[in-house]
Each structure stands twice: as C-alpha cells, then as structure tokens.
Amino acid sequence: MIDYGQFCTVARGAEVIGERWTPLVVREMLCGSTRFNDIHRGVPRMSTSLLAQRLRKLEEVGVVKRVTATPGAPAEYHLTGAGEELRPIVMALGHWGARWIGSRLRRGQLDVGFLMWDIRRFVQLDAVPRRRRIVVQFRFPDARDAERCWWLVIDDGSVDLCRDDPGEELTLVVESSVLALTEIWTGDRDAAATVQAREVRITGAARDARDFWRWLGRSAFAGTREQALATKA
Amino acid sequence: MIDYGQFCTVARGAEVIGERWTPLVVREMLCGSTRFNDIHRGVPRMSTSLLAQRLRKLEEVGVVKRVTATPGAPAEYHLTGAGEELRPIVMALGHWGARWIGSRLRRGQLDVGFLMWDIRRFVQLDAVPRRRRIVVQFRFPDARDAERCWWLVIDDGSVDLCRDDPGEELTLVVESSVLALTEIWTGDRDAAATVQAREVRITGAARDARDFWRWLGRSAFAGTREQALATKA
C-alpha cells in the first residue's frame, strides 16, 4: 500500500483510493456491480489477482463489505457508507476529465465489451416503448472476431446483453465502427450528425430507429463533455 | 504515465491526477505554493527529481503553467483553470479522509517541518492582535535535533517561519510533543483539553496565551475530523 507518511487527510485519503486501479474499481461498484466478475467487466485490463487484492484492501479500510449470503454462495461486494460517500469524488473526477482532457480517444482506449456493458447498464428504461420485447443487434465490423456482434434484449423492464444470437426477430440492427458509437456515448459526437455522416447505420422501422436514440443512454459525463467541446468551438 | 486504456473520463482523469504523489502536489499548489522548493516543502518525502517530473507532466496535460518572469529568474508554477477546478475534488478527498480514516496517527506520519509549514500558512491574521510584533517560539523536545526549535514571527500582516533564533523578545513559548500539536492541528484533540493534560505548555502573558489559540489556525479538515470523532463517541 502507498504510504505518503503524512498526517494530512488528503494524503491519507489518497493512500486508500488513489492507488492504481482503485478509483475505477470504486466507480464500477458505485454503478451497482457487486459480483467479482461483474466488477471485473468494468476494469477488464486489470488482472483478477490484482482486483482480488484491491477488494481485500478496500474491505480492510472499510470502504467495501464482503457479504456471503449463504455459505458456499458466491461472495458479494457492497460499498459501505464510507464507500458510498466516495460517489461525489468519483463523479467530480469524471466531470473534470470530461471537461479538461482534450485529446481524442486513442485507439487503445476503445473496448467494445466495456462500451456495451456500460450501455446495458444505462438503458433509459422509462423511455423504452412498453409492452414489447425489443431485440437490437449491434454490429462492429472493425472489432475483433469475438466482439463483432452483440444483442441487447429489453423486455419487461429488464435488459440483457448477449454475445450469442438469441434467435429472435430483430427490432433493429445498429452498425457502426467502435469509435463512432463510443464517441456518441461519451458526448464527443452528436448521434444525429454521425448517422448523417453514415458512420452509424440503423436498420429497422423508422419509428423504432427514432426511439432508439431516446432510450439509448449516454455516459454520465457526456453532457459535460459536449458542453466543453461546444465552448471550445 | 498510467494508462488505463479506457475511454471513461473517470479513468482518463485518474490517469492525470491519480498518479502517486500527484494529488499532494496539486494540494500544495492549491494552498498557494508556486516555487519549486516551496512546493517541495509540502511533499518533503518526495524526491526532487520525481517532483520535477510530475510538474512537467502536469504542465503537459494543462493543469500547471510554468512561468518565468524574467529570463534567468527562478520559474514559478501556477495552476491553470483546469488545475484550479481540481480544488473541490482535492478538498472532498481531504474531508473524506478526515471523516473515514479512523486510525490514529502513525509515528511515521509525524513531521514537524510539514506541520509548521502548514501552521505558518494558515495563521488567522485577522485574529492576531494588531500593532504588535509577535514572536512565538515552538519547542518540540521529542523532535530531532535540527527540528527541535522554531520561531513564528508575525508582523504587519506577514508571517515568517524561522529555524534560527531571530533574537527578539519572545511573546510566547509553546512547548509540546510533535504528536500533541499535530493532533490539535488535525482536529483529533481539543487544544484546551490538551493543555489541561499538560501535554502542551504555553509560557507568556495570560492574554497572549489565550489569543494564541484564536489566531493559530487548524487544518482545513479539522472540523470534519472533530465531528466524525464526536459522532463515533
């Protein structure tokens, strides 16, 4: 563990949550993930051994509480009150990043799995047309073989993300480069303009296509990003 | 530099200011230090080469602006707008630490130089009796030889910290263990109670001694700390 050797509480706080990867682990838990592998989806580049180590440390300092419902059941990781109070800090950091990190996305930052996981999480359920099962296929021609095709299934208020064809009638097919959809998600580009530019193509009923952009969420920081870019221009 | 390889702005922000030592360097600059060695006083355990490296990085990402008034003059480091906007984040982290880091101060976290530097910075000038030159000697019998004795000189709205006897009449002498004064500073202990317990001794005119605790500031997070400890008890 980091030891700054200072009594200042900024230092002591930074020792706990400033360690490499830790803020992202906390972010993931703030978004609601409680299972080890779910958390890991939010930080896929982190090795599982390191994630386990960080979770132990966070438990030790009282940010995370490890819960095992019944013996033998898989553990769940929950934020404590202290952990929950990190929310404003992590959010502020995200907004700061959205506002001040100017550079375009680098190639190495693109990750379809992470993007889709994020999208799944923030589907605007109350904006989804009710009483219908909706199946959207996402196609990313430039992604690696295994990540080229995803299905988002929304039904009765629940959202599922599949990597295997559910074999149902498709409501929509969304085809895009990884970059284009990511930039829409982050607020770097406008969805309508990107469709205009033919960098995203949506196939399906016109009404469903229009609805799509309503219930598809955006990153929590997209508004800030958008505003920052607008101000600059 | 850290590279999380994620488009999320929390990650991209953390890449910039989540690196080891960086939040403390920013904290120091938010407190007003602009010269290399002044900044270094706030992070004395950091090597100068590493500090230089971090400052370069911060300049590169637009958090710090390096300014040389006249050629040959020593450089000054100023926070940019982006840097200034880190203030709420750093402060929030400090308050979080004050509230949730339960452990007592460890021996290795004590540092008289850092404490006195902090004290000097936050003297409540408007609470200091006017029209008088005030010289306070601080004695720390348990400190290392070179750090046993300090002088705080307040005059005409300016505060100086000396390590050599200014050779003037002393208004007050404050004698304390490093721990005791540090804990008063951080809000872990009450000043009056600590004096009662004879762990701090003040010599001088009664009125000056009473005034002392009024113009001596406390850490910016002491209130939060105090409240957290009170709640627990």
Add this chain to the structure above:
DNA sequence: CAGTATCCGATGCGATACTG
C-alpha cells in the same frame, strides 16, 4: 536556489496456470 542526470534496488503488477 532550482533543478537535472544517473544508477540501482524494490515491488507492483501482468501473464499464466491452477483450484473448489
């Protein structure tokens, strides 16, 4: 004072493999 250059050692952490 205000840093830079160099060296070298600790360790953080990634990759891989393995277990219940």
Add this chain to the structure above:
DNA sequence: CAGTATCGCATCGGATACTG
C-alpha cells in the same frame, strides 16, 4: 463462476551526485 498461487519482468522512484 470466483477466485488463488506463482513467476518474472518492467518500471517506478529513492538516493546521490552534479550543474548553472
């Protein structure tokens, strides 16, 4: 699925010495 164990490299950063 939910992790643990082990290995080995890279790099981070501390110490020291040096410069204008």
